[in-house]
Amino acid sequence: MNNESEKKDLFGICPYFTSQKVLSGKWALLILHYLEEKTLRFKELERALAPITQATLTKQLRNLEEHGLITRTVYNTIPPKVEYSLSELGHQFKPVLDSLEKWGELYIAHMERKDF
């Protein structure tokens, strides 16, 4: 059904708009990058992404989870243990990360050239 999630724009129609929404999160790319290497616990991610705050990390993770990129696994132990890993859709994002990383380096080199 076309409910409230109809949003207002081309989300769900145009690949670029779709991607933009997912990637607009400040830490999204970093999170995907780290999870690409291996499954991580909440605390491990928090440390890797320092100085991110707990609240922000939670939001970013929820966002990526809702978009189907990551999987959240809860272990009912004491103390609690929650692991995050990439879903299939998340792993399929790898090519984007790779090309993005390469371009980012080109960009940085470009900036250094015109130093200022």
Added chain:
Amino acid sequence: MNNESEKKDLFGICPYFTSQKVLSGKWALLILHYLEEKTLRFKELERALAPITQATLTKQLRNLEEHGLITRTVYNTIPPKVEYSLSELGHQFKPVLDSLEKWGELYIAHMERKDF
């Protein structure tokens, strides 16, 4: 020199942060996509990106220009004519656009599957 452009984060150090800044513009990807095909005038872009507003389009273009991705060419004619095209750095972004487009389609397919 490390002036005010030092910002506050890893911009200029980490490729992902760098990319994130550039791509965070709501229309950035679309603009790059259209300019990848051919040079366009302001009005042409505006039509292609409808319902974007003039003010917003101007901001997005200035942003991409400052980041060195696009080139702005002004013809002193009446009426005025301004053309936008990709710089070398902009063209080097192509692989990202391609991989992003492919993933975006996977994402859309994924959403349709779990329809809701």
Added chain:
DNA sequence: CAGAATCCCGAAAGATACTG
């Protein structure tokens, strides 16, 4: 440990009106 709940703030987008 892994969060949830609030509050706050700045940046970005949109709406609108005006101009060389």
Added chain:
DNA sequence: CAGTATCTTTCGGGATTCTG
């Protein structure tokens, strides 16, 4: 045509506090 100038609004990120 290709903007600029304002104003308003929205939204996401960060800080802080509390909890099972």
